Amino acid sequence: MAPDPALSRREFVKNAGGLLIGFSVLDFTVAPQLLAAPLEDPGFPSPARLDAWLKIDKDGAIRVFSGKAEIGMGVETAFAQMVAEELDVPVDRVAFVLGDTATTTDQGGVGGSTSISQGSKPLRNVAATARALLLQLAARRLGAPVDQLETQSGIVRVKNNTSKTVSYADLVGGTDLNDLLKVSGQGFGLNVEGIGRLKNPDSYTVVGTSVPRRDIAPKVLGTFRYITDIRVPGMLHGRVTRPSGVGAKLLNVNEDSVKGIAGYVKTVVKGNFVGVVAETEWAAIRAAKALKVTWSAPALVFP
Amino acid sequence: MSRASLKVNGQVHVVDVDLDSPLLYALRDDLALNNPRFGCGLGQCGACTVLVDNRAVRSCMLPVSRATGKEIITLEGLGTPERPHPIQKAFIDEQTFQCGYCLNGWVLTAKALLDKNPTPTDKDMRDAFESLVCRCGSHVRIFAAVRRAASDMKRSA
Ligand code: FES
Ligand code: FES
Numbered sequence: 154m155a156p157d158p159a160l161s162r163r164e165f166v167k168n169a170g171g172l173l174i175g176f177s178v179l180d181f182t183v184a185p186q187l188l189a190a191p192l193e194d195p196g197f198p199s200p201a202r203l204d205a206w207l208k209i210d211k212d213g214a215i216r217v218f219s220g221k222a223e224i225g226m227g228v229e230t231a232f233a234q235m236v237a238e239e240l241d242v243p244v245d246r247v248a249f250v251l252g253d254t255a256t257t258t259d260q261g262g263v264g265g266s267t268s269i270s271q272g273s274k275p276l277r278n279v280a281a282t283a284r285a286l287l288l289q290l291a292a293r294r295l296g297a298p299v300d301q302l303e304t305q306s307g308i309v310r311v312k313n314n315t316s317k318t319v320s321y322a323d324l325v326g327g328t329d330l331n332d333l334l335k336v337s338g339q340g341f342g343l344n345v346e347g348i349g350r351l352k353n354p355d356s357y358t359v360v361g362t363s364v365p366r367r368d369i370a371p372k373v374l375g376t377f378r379y380i381t382d383i384r385v386p387g388m389l390h391g392r393v394t395r396p397s398g399v400g401a402k403l404l405n406v407n408e409d410s411v412k413g414i415a416g417y418v419k420t421v422v423k424g425n426f427v428g429v430v431a432e433t434e435w436a437a438i439r440a441a442k443a444l445k446v447t448w449s450a451p452a453l454v455f456p
Numbered sequence: 457m458s459r460a461s462l463k464v465n466g467q468v469h470v471v472d473v474d475l476d477s478p479l480l481y482a483l484r485d486d487l488a489l490n491n492p493r494f495g496c497g498l499g500q501c502g503a504c505t506v507l508v509d510n511r512a513v514r515s516c517m518l519p520v521s522r523a524t525g526k527e528i529i530t531l532e533g534l535g536t537p538e539r540p541h542p543i544q545k546a547f548i549d550e551q552t553f554q555c556g557y558c559l560n561g562w563v564l565t566a567k568a569l570l571d572k573n574p575t576p577t578d579k580d581m582r583d584a585f586e587s588l589v590c591r592c593g594s595h596v597r598i599f600a601a602v603r604r605a606a607s608d609m610k611r612s613a
């Protein structure tokens with residue numbers, strides 16, 4: 154079946170070579186060019202660079218890149234609040250690329266409810282550092298020392314002189330805002346630190362407030378794409394055949410038992426793994442059920 | 457394989473399928489409609505729900521042969537991002553669901569319920585939702601959303 158061409162993402166083609174996992178603001182249909190590209194390791198962007206985590210576009214939009222993925226726990230929304238807090242920008246100006254291994258740092262995936270407690274640490278530090286760098290740029294631009302400046306809603310201004318302001322967008326104007334960060338830990342525990350200091354929670358205005366979850370409306374409206382919604386040209390379907398209990402060993406597979414099923418492609422056997430591949434999901438389901446497999450007696454039968 | 461014609465969300469589609477194949481796979485794999493979802497494949501969870509002639513039906517159990525000539529509605533056909541159905545709006549306003557994988561079943565079953573019974577009691581809802589599964593435990597907000605949808609729809613009726 155043909156993939157929906159409207160959903161192909163040119164950006165991914167440019168970064169071809171990586172295997173795309175996870176989902177978020179990104180659509181899921183993988184461009185054919187990407188599939189054709191060899192799956193060599195593209196290398197994760199280095200976490201030591203600030204611009205591997207955060208970019209400020211010409212129009213002041215903030216793009217954050219994180220190796221975490223939104224799978225229904227609301228992390229994208231929570232991350233947006235934390236970044237908006239430390240950077241002093243409106244929360245809806247913060248967009249994310251999540252879990253794309255070609256363009257995000259390796260934060261070890263998601264698991265164990267650690268995305269907020271651990272995975273957000275580098276994002277907060279990066280946002281605080283970006284704000285500190287912007288203050289340095291603004292000090293030069295506005296001719297006032299950093300300690301005379303304050304930030305709010307994507308703007309730097311001189312305290313007690315509201316006419317002297319400059320926006321983040323004007324300060325960076327699409328050029329790279331960058332700095333070297335100190336990296337510690339890896340995977341779930343990956344952290345980076347730069348010149349920025351985190352705010353005192355007593356001064357929070359965004360974190361701790363309730364903002365709508367970003368993924369709920371697209372889900373209820375039916376436009377959100379889950380991993381199971383990936384379709385690629387020429388895609389086959391697979392199903393696993395399992396024994397009736399734990400510890401059974403594979404004795405024999407009779408492939409002839411399913412050869413008559415229309416759309417059946419092949420049976421895959423590796424050690425004690427048995428699976429079938431077919432052109433349609435229904436053919437795969439039928440073949441997995443019909444395949445004659447002989448297993449040794451299981452050590453433990455499922456209830 | 458045979459040709460079957462299916463009327464989905466107001467449009468007639470001709471698909472090449474095994475007529476014994478459950479409707480779910482024709483909708484997902486042949487028509488690229490993502491919202492009828494595979495949860496159990498056994499009629500036990502409701503993730504695959506569609507409306508067939510205004511009744512909430514589990515598409516993993518309904519052979520294509522029994523869906524032809526019927527009016528099939530999926531979540532895609534309920535409302536659009538520009539014009540969400542009042543039930544969708546209520547579920548969004550209540551910020552219902554965590555992962556949302558189950559929501560297709562709840563939203564469409566709520567639609568079938570409210571079409572028949574615009575002022576359901578909590579007991580009516582529990583009966584209608586009897587064998588829908590939500591592993592994330594979003595039930596309290598689901599009930600709040602259906603109550604909100606009922607009152608919104610009454611007000612605008
Ligand atoms: S997938 Fe149909 S009821 Fe679970
Ligand atoms: S919200 Fe996750 S299963 Fe219902």
